[in-house]
Amino acid sequence: MSTMTAAPPRLAPAELDLEARLALAGALIDERLALANIAIEVDTAHIPAADPIPDIAAPPILRPARTPEPYSTPIAAVLQRALARLRDVGWCAEHYDDQGAVCLVRAIRTEAGGGTLGGQACQFLLDVIRAEFGPWETVPSWNDxxxxxxVPLRILGQAAEQAAAGGI
Structure with missing residues (x-):
């Protein structure tokens, strides 16, 4: 009589839960990253090692010393001082920026020290701007x-020269 032995039962592949699949994927990614690091080291072994990037603080901004006022007329003097201020603190398109730079109007009004002189200097500057660049409505619109x-520094210097030449 022949006996038949039954084949061992086949087990269905086990379903992996989400945690197990993520762990498996993480292990595969780690292996790929390790191989990639090795490949980079091999590929760049012939390149001489560079010094690490030094921690260098930004160099101080050297500003030229203020020049004496060359103009004795009030508007020309204000425009010249405003030009020197812009060279000292920097120019910006808006009223001011985070680094302390200022626009043309703020520089002029600061140097005028209040009163109507700042407005007169801005109006004179607007006339110089219009003569060279056409019909601009305001100094701030042109500046922005x-x-x-x-160009703003050049036109401010030009306005100071014209005001001095005109005795304004």
């Missing part, structure tokens, strides 16, 4: 349209 400090 400028991409950098070169």
């Amino acid at each position: 349209a400028q991409p950098g400090p070169a």
